[in-house]
Amino acid sequence: MPITTKYLFLVSMDVEPEKEALFNEVYDEEHVPLLLKVDGVSAVTRLTSEPLVVSMAGKQQTIVAEGEPKFLAMYEIDSPDVLVSDAWADAVEQGRWPEMVRPYTSNRRHVLRKVIA
Numbered sequence: 001m002p003i004t005t006k007y008l009f010l011v012s013m014d015v016e017p018e019k020e021a022l023f024n025e026v027y028d029e030e031h032v033p034l035l036l037k038v039d040g041v042s043a044v045t046r047l048t049s050e051p052l053v054v055s056m057a058g059k060q061q062t063i064v065a066e067g068e069p070k071f072l073a074m075y076e077i078d079s080p081d082v083l084v085s086d087a088w089a090d091a092v093e094q095g096r097w098p099e100m101v102r103p104y105t106s107n108r109r110h111v112l113r114k115v116i117a
Contacts (some may be wrong), residue, residue: 004043005043006115007114009074009112010111011072034091037087037091038087039082039085044075048071049070
């Protein structure tokens with residue numbers, strides 16, 4: 001599906017292996033639905049890392065992205081202002097995320113990208 005907003009907010013992280021099932025449950029069933037209710041959030045796509053083999057320079061190469069977090073969520077947002085809105089601030093602190101999931105995450109990265117094409 002094509003991106004329809006002008007900005008992407010990318011959030012990536014690792015989670016302790018014994019908490020992965022809870023992480024995925026809470027992310028899918030609570031965290032994402034709450035954030036989709038925030039004005040200016042159009043879509044959320046979750047991704048996970050996969051092994052990468054690519055043909056380059058006439059041969060297949062295995063590429064290891066060392067240090068990259070395993071999980072990534074891509075939030076399609078209308079404006080950077082969404083991220084500092086009261087609605088966003090309230091949504092990220094609801095449900096089980098703050099107490100039962102966030103403490104077990106690490107290697108967190110937050111990146112804002114402006115769509116240029």
